[in-house]
Amino acid sequence: MKKIPIKPQKELKIKNIAGFFKKIVNSYGTGAKIDCPKIYLGKEVYVVILEDEKD
Numbered sequence: 599m600k601k602i603p604i605k606p607q608k609e610l611k612i613k614n615i616a617g618f619f620k621k622i623v624n625s626y627g628t629g630a631k632i633d634c635p636k637i638y639l640g641k642e643v644y645v646v647i648l649e650d651e652k653d
Contacts, residue, residue, distance in 0.1 A: 610646060621633055
């Protein structure tokens with residue numbers, strides 16, 4: 599799998615959001631995955647990488 603470059607951003611504006619959820623990325627073989635409800639199969643999705651929360 600090719601590496602996708604990340605563009606650092608501080609803000610993301612998206613209109614007409616049907617919903618969102620927060621998950622932890624887990625290891626899967628030599629890669630990684632997130633669990634996603636199957637109602638989203640075949641849909642275009644975005645994975646948003648968040649900065650670590652600082653207390």
